[in-house]
Amino acid sequence: MSPGSGLPRVVVVGAGFGGLAVARGLAKAPVDVLVLDRENYHAFLPLLYQVATSGLSAQDITYPVRSILSRIPNARFRMVEIAGGHLGERYVETKVGERIPYDVLVVAAGSTTEFFGNASVERYAFCMHHLQEALELRNHALAALERADASKGPERQALLGFVVVGGGPTGVELAGMLAEMRRHVVPRDFPDLADGMRVILLEGRDRLLAGLPPSLSQRALAQIRELGVEVRLNTFVDQVSPEGVQLQGAGWIQARTVVWATGVRGAPLGEELGLTTDRSGRIVVESTLEVERHPEVYVIGDLARVRGLEALPQVAPVAIQQGQRVAGNLERRIRGEPPLPFTYRDRGTMATIGRNRAVAHVFGREIAGRRAWWVWLLVHLIFLVGFRNRSVVFLNWTYHYLTYDLGLRAIVGPRRRQG
Amino acid sequence: MSPGSGLPRVVVVGAGFGGLAVARGLAKAPVDVLVLDRENYHAFLPLLYQVATSGLSAQDITYPVRSILSRIPNARFRMVEIAGGHLGERYVETKVGERIPYDVLVVAAGSTTEFFGNASVERYAFCMHHLQEALELRNHALAALERADASKGPERQALLGFVVVGGGPTGVELAGMLAEMRRHVVPRDFPDLADGMRVILLEGRDRLLAGLPPSLSQRALAQIRELGVEVRLNTFVDQVSPEGVQLQGAGWIQARTVVWATGVRGAPLGEELGLTTDRSGRIVVESTLEVERHPEVYVIGDLARVRGLEALPQVAPVAIQQGQRVAGNLERRIRGEPPLPFTYRDRGTMATIGRNRAVAHVFGREIAGRRAWWVWLLVHLIFLVGFRNRSVVFLNWTYHYLTYDLGLRAIVGPRRRQG
Numbered sequence: 001m002s003p004g005s006g007l008p009r010v011v012v013v014g015a016g017f018g019g020l021a022v023a024r025g026l027a028k029a030p031v032d033v034l035v036l037d038r039e040n041y042h043a044f045l046p047l048l049y050q051v052a053t054s055g056l057s058a059q060d061i062t063y064p065v066r067s068i069l070s071r072i073p074n075a076r077f078r079m080v081e082i083a084g085g086h087l088g089e090r091y092v093e094t095k096v097g098e099r100i101p102y103d104v105l106v107v108a109a110g111s112t113t114e115f116f117g118n119a120s121v122e123r124y125a126f127c128m129h130h131l132q133e134a135l136e137l138r139n140h141a142l143a144a145l146e147r148a149d150a151s152k153g154p155e156r157q158a159l160l161g162f163v164v165v166g167g168g169p170t171g172v173e174l175a176g177m178l179a180e181m182r183r184h185v186v187p188r189d190f191p192d193l194a195d196g197m198r199v200i201l202l203e204g205r206d207r208l209l210a211g212l213p214p215s216l217s218q219r220a221l222a223q224i225r226e227l228g229v230e231v232r233l234n235t236f237v238d239q240v241s242p243e244g245v246q247l248q249g250a251g252w253i254q255a256r257t258v259v260w261a262t263g264v265r266g267a268p269l270g271e272e273l274g275l276t277t278d279r280s281g282r283i284v285v286e287s288t289l290e291v292e293r294h295p296e297v298y299v300i301g302d303l304a305r306v307r308g309l310e311a312l313p314q315v316a317p318v319a320i321q322q323g324q325r326v327a328g329n330l331e332r333r334i335r336g337e338p339p340l341p342f343t344y345r346d347r348g349t350m351a352t353i354g355r356n357r358a359v360a361h362v363f364g365r366e367i368a369g370r371r372a373w374w375v376w377l378l379v380h381l382i383f384l385v386g387f388r389n390r391s392v393v394f395l396n397w398t399y400h401y402l403t404y405d406l407g408l409r410a411i412v413g414p415r416r417r418q419g
Numbered sequence: 420m421s422p423g424s425g426l427p428r429v430v431v432v433g434a435g436f437g438g439l440a441v442a443r444g445l446a447k448a449p450v451d452v453l454v455l456d457r458e459n460y461h462a463f464l465p466l467l468y469q470v471a472t473s474g475l476s477a478q479d480i481t482y483p484v485r486s487i488l489s490r491i492p493n494a495r496f497r498m499v500e501i502a503g504g505h506l507g508e509r510y511v512e513t514k515v516g517e518r519i520p521y522d523v524l525v526v527a528a529g530s531t532t533e534f535f536g537n538a539s540v541e542r543y544a545f546c547m548h549h550l551q552e553a554l555e556l557r558n559h560a561l562a563a564l565e566r567a568d569a570s571k572g573p574e575r576q577a578l579l580g581f582v583v584v585g586g587g588p589t590g591v592e593l594a595g596m597l598a599e600m601r602r603h604v605v606p607r608d609f610p611d612l613a614d615g616m617r618v619i620l621l622e623g624r625d626r627l628l629a630g631l632p633p634s635l636s637q638r639a640l641a642q643i644r645e646l647g648v649e650v651r652l653n654t655f656v657d658q659v660s661p662e663g664v665q666l667q668g669a670g671w672i673q674a675r676t677v678v679w680a681t682g683v684r685g686a687p688l689g690e691e692l693g694l695t696t697d698r699s700g701r702i703v704v705e706s707t708l709e710v711e712r713h714p715e716v717y718v719i720g721d722l723a724r725v726r727g728l729e730a731l732p733q734v735a736p737v738a739i740q741q742g743q744r745v746a747g748n749l750e751r752r753i754r755g756e757p758p759l760p761f762t763y764r765d766r767g768t769m770a771t772i773g774r775n776r777a778v779a780h781v782f783g784r785e786i787a788g789r790r791a792w793w794v795w796l797l798v799h800l801i802f803l804v805g806f807r808n809r810s811v812v813f814l815n816w817t818y819h820y821l822t823y824d825l826g827l828r829a830i831v832g833p834r835r836r837q838g
Contacts, residue, residue, distance in 0.1 A: 039830065040562075041831070057477070058831040066608040067608065078565075079562075079565040135831070143498075146459055146497075146498040149497070190485070392811055392815070411459050412832070413477065413554065413831070
């Protein structure tokens with residue numbers, strides 16, 4: 001019971017797509033919902049790569065959690081970082097030791113970067129999981145161009161090398177944006193550097209975008225090569241250093257900017273709560289999304305591994321549908337009905353590659369090129385939370401489309417080591 | 420002579436309003452212009468207080484210097500920090516020891532915060548001179564509200580205290596925005612905190628906005644008090660601590676957020692170049708804006724103190740007009756004509772206080788209230804550099820005006836101590 005209202009208290013850890021879907025789904029249920037997140041904003045992470053390449057600002061893809069929840073009368077928010085808890089005594093614990101009790105717990109803490117134990121990657125590569133990381137990457141890349149403009153010879157060459165590791169959607173989208181920057185922004189802002197910038201995309205498998213049908217992988221490969229990205233398939237990273245990437249087998253690529261856009265690991269909360277996790281840190285749950293022997297604890301989104309299903313993609317639609325399922329099952333429980341198993345309704349997958357270039361697999365149809373790009377644009381605008389963000393993003397994109405410019409190139413905010 | 424073209428090389432230190440006015444003014448002159456700045460962007464600092472209060476994002480008030488200069492064929496840019504030089508040998512020196520030679524030097528390095536030797540202010544108060552500082556203040560203020568929501572008693576009271584020191588335009592605008600936040604955002608996002616937040620504005624003189632006629636100071640005082648700001652005139656700060664402000668004489672104000680919006684000091688470059696400065700660090704120049712005995716060195720903007728004139732306000736119009744004067748005098752010199760003295764054409768002063776509240780003194784007329792606010796809005800939109808920024812800012816303001824919301828409340832980027 002929640003102290004204030006006497007209603008059961010549902011604590012949701014994480015204000016991402018999954019956590020917010022739970023809060024929305026429970027808007028009319030006789031429960032109190034408390035959403036916890038270590039940040040005060042919800043981030044639209046599918047567009048993170050645009051922040052990393054100065055197409056959008058951090059504020060364009062974020063929205064205050066409190067503003068979202070203010071429309072849900074039975075939901076409240078607290079900005080705290082959860083670092084453990086006790087399932088038997090039904091509380092979660094913040095990093096500073098405060099205990100927050102629950103009647104029902106929904107763990108929607110998302111994912112983080114998987115380095116596969118490679119310390120050199122963890123130390124020297126840029127990641128693409130959090131907003132802060134995207135800003136670090138953006139500021140680093142812009143500063144590298146500035147320094148390249150004042151350098152010569154091998155120093156300049158190293159500063160102009162940009163390696164993206166991972167040929168999934170994030171890697172492809174990021175490499176595509178860097179290539180657009182190379183074609184349209186660099187010649188204008190840094191005329192001396194026009195020919196020197198290299199964008200290299202490394203993928204371990206034999207094709208890009210392995211989640212899509214092979215024919216679309218082919219189309220994507222052709223489109224991204226047209227943009228001038230050097231794609232290397234069947235290629236694995238051995239070590240990353242401040243100077244570049246050592247490949248497995250042989251091969252060395254000189255580059256001061258290396259982005260690790262591969263490898264997803266469940267947030268550490270699973271282990272901190274003492275729950276059973278798979279080898280990528282995801283918490284194993286029943287088909288109803290409940291934790292075994294703890295039917296009052298649900299796990300959804302990137303952090304959930306549903307027993308008996310193959311591993312689902314760690315994308316927003318899965319998290320949202322799981323959040324809706326949990327809200328539905330909670331309402332069923334209140335009505336005394338048995339829970340329903342989660343089934344994923346895959347509406348499609350898409351990836352943008354650059355201006356007028358994208359691939360999409362939607363409702364069983366494969367489309368590529370300009371048409372796929374417009375579909376991508378529309379879908380992302382529709383799903384972007386909040387009126388203001390939607391119109392600002394639309395304005396930025398219109399501006400970018402008409403002028404070939406990426407306007408947000410001020411080096412503001414987080415900076416990491418000068419590589 | 421500049422190595423490449425054989426034309427005289429004009430080095431401009433600082434890409435603020437003054438420095439850019441010089442580059443623009445010399446667009447058709449037979450010279451090479453090299454603009455230097457430690458940041459890669461021009462910041463529209465008159466709107467900095469909006470960034471500090473989540474009305475605008477950092478990117479909304481910045482614009483890449485390279486984009487601005489790309490329209491000026493004889494101007495180039497380098498991102499470097501200048502930390503000295505030698506007037507006799509005609510070079511400036513970067514922080515890392517690189518020497519950049521010039522034929523003509525324009526020092527437009529702006530100003531920084533004057534702490535009047537009070538170490539407690541320097542250590543604990545937030546400043547409003549640089550973009551980074553505005554972001555620190557914003558993130559601190561938003562985090563203070565989050566923490567207040569989870570606190571009780573004196574702890575909550577301290578977190579809800581916001582003190583602004585200085586009743587000039589920056590202090591008034593900042594206090595006004597904080598009061599708007601208290602009225603419109605806090606009740607929605609933090610219903611429990613609705614009555615607790617205090618905004619206190621301290622001013623040492625007997626009126627606000629001393630640069631305006633006394634009748635407008637009265638109007639401003641009435642308007643800002645209507646908004647709920649506690650104004651204390653004839654009040655001086657003795658010490659700032661993490662817990663609040665000790666006033667001179669007597670009095671203590673509990674507040675975890677203290678903003679130092681008073682005191683302007685010339686950037687240290689004047690002293691680093693060994694030039695004569697006044698007691699606020701401004702470089703003393705002749706009426707032609709030349710340095711005595713160094714007619715090839717000009718100083719403009721916040722950093723210039725024109726001999727024989729009373730100290731001019733450190734605002735954008737002065738810097739722009741001085742930049743235009745320097746460009747004109749350089750062209751005159753090339754034509755063999757004597758330089759003209761600088762005269763300031765004061766078109767007016769204004770300050771916004773809040774929604775529909777402002778005061779303006781333009782072309783000798785005094786206006787206040789809604790009309791002054793619209794004038795302020797129009798003037799600032801017109802002068803904001805760049806199409807994208809103008810439309811994004813307009814959109815943000817329209818949204819804010821219609822919804823009473825301040826949309827950019829994601830805590831992203833620079834954070835300082837947890838106060």
